[in-house]
Amino acid sequence: MSEMTYLQAISDGLREEMRRDEAVFCLGEDIGAFGGAFKVTDGFIEEFGADRVLDTPLAENMIVGASIGAAIEGMKPVAEMQFADFIACGFDQLVNVAGKLHYRQGVSVPMVVRLPSGGGFSGGPFHSQNPEAWFMQSPGLKVVAPATAEDAKGLLVSAIRDPNPVCYLEHKGLYRHVKGEVPEGDHAVPLGDARVAREGGELSVIAYGSSVPLALQAADELDEDIEVIDLRTLNPLDEDAILASVEKTGKVLIAHEATRSCGVGAEVASLVSERAFESLDAPIRRLTAPDVPIPFSPPLEQAVLPQLDDMKEACRELIAY
Amino acid sequence: MSSSPTETTVEIVMPQMGVSVAEGTIVEWSKRPGDWVERDETVCLVTTDKVDVEIPSPAAGRLAKILVEPGDTVDVGTPLAELDAGARPGEAHPEEHQEEPPPEQQAAPSPASPGDETDRSGFYSPIVRRMADEHDIDLEQIDGTGIGGRIRKRDLVALIESGAEQQPAEPPQEERPLHIESPYQPDEPADAQADGILSDERREPMTPMRRRIAEHMLESRRTSAHCTTIVEVDLHRVVAERRELKDQMKRRGVPLTYLAFVASAVVAELGRHPILNASIDGDELVHHDDVNLGIAVALDSGLIVPVIRRAQRLSLEGLASEIGRLAQRARAGELEPDDVAGGTFTITNPGQFGAILATPIINQPQVAILDLEAVVKRPVVIDDESEAIAVRPMTNLCMSWDHRALDGAEAARFLSDVRARLEGWQR
Numbered sequence: 001m002s003e004m005t006y007l008q009a010i011s012d013g014l015r016e017e018m019r020r021d022e023a024v025f026c027l028g029e030d031i032g033a034f035g036g037a038f039k040v041t042d043g044f045i046e047e048f049g050a051d052r053v054l055d056t057p058l059a060e061n062m063i064v065g066a067s068i069g070a071a072i073e074g075m076k077p078v079a080e081m082q083f084a085d086f087i088a089c090g091f092d093q094l095v096n097v098a099g100k101l102h103y104r105q106g107v108s109v110p111m112v113v114r115l116p117s118g119g120g121f122s123g124g125p126f127h128s129q130n131p132e133a134w135f136m137q138s139p140g141l142k143v144v145a146p147a148t149a150e151d152a153k154g155l156l157v158s159a160i161r162d163p164n165p166v167c168y169l170e171h172k173g174l175y176r177h178v179k180g181e182v183p184e185g186d187h188a189v190p191l192g193d194a195r196v197a198r199e200g201g202e203l204s205v206i207a208y209g210s211s212v213p214l215a216l217q218a219a220d221e222l223d224e225d226i227e228v229i230d231l232r233t234l235n236p237l238d239e240d241a242i243l244a245s246v247e248k249t250g251k252v253l254i255a256h257e258a259t260r261s262c263g264v265g266a267e268v269a270s271l272v273s274e275r276a277f278e279s280l281d282a283p284i285r286r287l288t289a290p291d292v293p294i295p296f297s298p299p300l301e302q303a304v305l306p307q308l309d310d311m312k313e314a315c316r317e318l319i320a321y
Numbered sequence: 322m323s324s325s326p327t328e329t330t331v332e333i334v335m336p337q338m339g340v341s342v343a344e345g346t347i348v349e350w351s352k353r354p355g356d357w358v359e360r361d362e363t364v365c366l367v368t369t370d371k372v373d374v375e376i377p378s379p380a381a382g383r384l385a386k387i388l389v390e391p392g393d394t395v396d397v398g399t400p401l402a403e404l405d406a407g408a409r410p411g412e413a414h415p416e417e418h419q420e421e422p423p424p425e426q427q428a429a430p431s432p433a434s435p436g437d438e439t440d441r442s443g444f445y446s447p448i449v450r451r452m453a454d455e456h457d458i459d460l461e462q463i464d465g466t467g468i469g470g471r472i473r474k475r476d477l478v479a480l481i482e483s484g485a486e487q488q489p490a491e492p493p494q495e496e497r498p499l500h501i502e503s504p505y506q507p508d509e510p511a512d513a514q515a516d517g518i519l520s521d522e523r524r525e526p527m528t529p530m531r532r533r534i535a536e537h538m539l540e541s542r543r544t545s546a547h548c549t550t551i552v553e554v555d556l557h558r559v560v561a562e563r564r565e566l567k568d569q570m571k572r573r574g575v576p577l578t579y580l581a582f583v584a585s586a587v588v589a590e591l592g593r594h595p596i597l598n599a600s601i602d603g604d605e606l607v608h609h610d611d612v613n614l615g616i617a618v619a620l621d622s623g624l625i626v627p628v629i630r631r632a633q634r635l636s637l638e639g640l641a642s643e644i645g646r647l648a649q650r651a652r653a654g655e656l657e658p659d660d661v662a663g664g665t666f667t668i669t670n671p672g673q674f675g676a677i678l679a680t681p682i683i684n685q686p687q688v689a690i691l692d693l694e695a696v697v698k699r700p701v702v703i704d705d706e707s708e709a710i711a712v713r714p715m716t717n718l719c720m721s722w723d724h725r726a727l728d729g730a731e732a733a734r735f736l737s738d739v740r741a742r743l744e745g746w747q748r
Contacts, residue, residue: 202475250448250474281448281474321467 007175013153027054028080064090084115098165099140118171125293130258143235145169147212149180154189194238200227204245211255218311250281260288329407339658383408441469546724558746581641586742600686615664689722
């Protein structure tokens, strides 16, 4: 074990897989000589050479398309979007091609698209989005969103080894703010398994990504019997873990930084009301960003993104209900 | 209430409270229907443009009917209430009864919101129903600890863990208790936490004065094209003059403040810059012959602006005297509605609290408001041949003006003339 930031854990996982498996390579904008906009691939070109750390033009459609081609031919590409927001340019390749090839032609597409997502640093509407729900609505893609350093490594490793295209959402706000003990060497966290981040009996906060540390802090500060479930993988959802927690507590708050409508919260709420209705002791609630673009202005951005106080208030209200 | 007006019915109407007041708002009724009222006894409180007025009863009698509810604004002359002047004190009014408002009927419980104190004890969530079913618990016998008395899962868990549910719910006997206390007592911290939801904030209705100020300020921001121009003024001559005059004026009961000097300079310059002593009415500029100078007075309850009428007639001492008199009456709550109406220019003086800059909001429909800030000793370069540095009592005059009525050059010219008058103060 060694202590790493979330960012270092991503690098570590990627490096381990590239060392272990010659088929793994990465590509993206400025990831080679420059080491990536956020320095995830810093030092990679020196270790693995320019053939396995490809600097691409600013053309996301091409990055995803080339990854698909390489994957079909037996490679395991890890494509980096400089910001998750830019994946919109590669949407057709990802959603219509990568996600559907196995269904149409029985062809496996083992690739990962790394998506630096999230706001909180005044990045404005083009550099702050949390687009995970787009991909959850698109059959054929897996979606993961780690919240801890250990999972950042373990989930990336599993995503690379998975035979399907995987959208790997790495929250930029966690890059350097989250630290933790990370197993050295081979470390994989299975896709599709949620994690009980904090045990409790009064309320289940179901969260992922940046909302997990927020929920844990709120639970600690409120000193209430709150359970926090870290989903880790959004597709496939760990339904058993969600239902088990709700059946224990009877109260559910689903928290995410992404916008509200048709999001993860809506999906989990629907699951709970369909499968755990008789266990409910309160309305299912969501704590999310409203359905607006992320503002540049720091106070406006704070108002839009769920804050600690919002989390505490939502928890208090549900517990009192 | 359905009493028809009789010959003995006397109407209590919204009185004329000053020549400029056309309407008033009921703040509260101090009498209720059925109450006996003496002649001239206060029946209700009315607010007009920030001044509260107690409305006396025109006759003795029994209050029969209230026609205007608190919060409603009606024109002068509108009947506010009916009084049965034929009644006698102590005699029961035929319709006298304590009217209880009907209990709020909640058809279906809506999702809870914090602070929602609607009785929810009859609403059972799915888990509560299921647990009651499985453990044969009579929910009506349980006091809930959730919002609005709702029975929560934790109430049932506590009950089941205590084993109390095994006592079969007795069919109603002679001595059936009204309710059975749940043996579950919430522990202190959890309870305090639950209460914390309601006590994290404290709400109170805005006072009528606060509401009026809020309305006026917002209205002004919406109406005027606010600009603020600031000049700094060396008050050393004014300070010297005040030192010389203030004791003798004090003996005459006149408090001589810097505000009076500034008011005097402003009034004089308003005569030379009539565009600042104006108001806007639709597409027209209204120029006023008289300077009716508003002086903002801070009260604990808010801000009020009594007006010195025809201020151009007053000397420095006259202005100082008027400022003192109006401020005192404002603080004592003795202003009449006419005292706060008809201003043509306003001076505000938060500098007494140490502030040095502000961007005041124009008192509509005027076109400018001048803000006198704290007088602060500062080193300044004396603008003569010596160019010496001296310690001088400096202040900022911050004037917000309406760019619809005038332009920056006019505002600056006016302010610089006021400054010249203060810096070169002569009797």
